[in-house]
Amino acid sequence: DQQVKQNSPSLSVQEGRISILNCDYTNSMFDYFLWYKKYPAEGPTFLISISSIKDKNEDGRFTVFLNKSAKHLSLHIVPSQPGDSAVYFCAARLIQGAQKLVFGQGTRLTINP
């Protein structure tokens, strides 16, 4: 049962435009949501997170929005740059236990010049 879902396997955006990556979740027992970026043959690197009690968090070109009623979050990248081309994973942290992260399937973002 996939608790965190990224329904778009890939996304192509022109350089300079906005990239919007989406993520849905089903479990209400998450206290934080995170986005990770992954290049081929490397481990994921943390991008940005948001607490379940917030609806927006911004860090430079990256903004994450959380809609709790819809159980949906999105990552906005503005403006998109060629170096943003990577696989992006949405993750949710469980409140209990060792606070393990549950990941989505990932979305491959390609920024076209």
Add this chain to the structure above:
Amino acid sequence: DVKVTQSSRYLVKRTGEKVFLECVQDMDHENMFWYRQDPGLGLRLIYFSYDVKMKEKGDIPEGYSVSREKKERFSLILESASTNQTSMYLCASSLPGQSNTEAFFGQGTRLTVV
């Protein structure tokens, strides 16, 4: 800077072999995790540990075991490697606590079982 180091970037093993994947972190993190990444499936949790000698099963523990004898080291063991265990394996570590949200990942080990 937090550093999570996995002992091998690439491994090729034969079916039936016992395989050890090693992970070391240098930031005194209590939590350590092993994930595998497969296309279309994202990262799936195999095992995790929240203290020395403590371990818990993740979502796909079958065919794997783990060892945590020291705080900085978390080993993943494939008891008898099979071709369906060909995958990218990722180790991660994190601090417990409400405000410590981020898990830090190693560079990954690409394992091929032939």
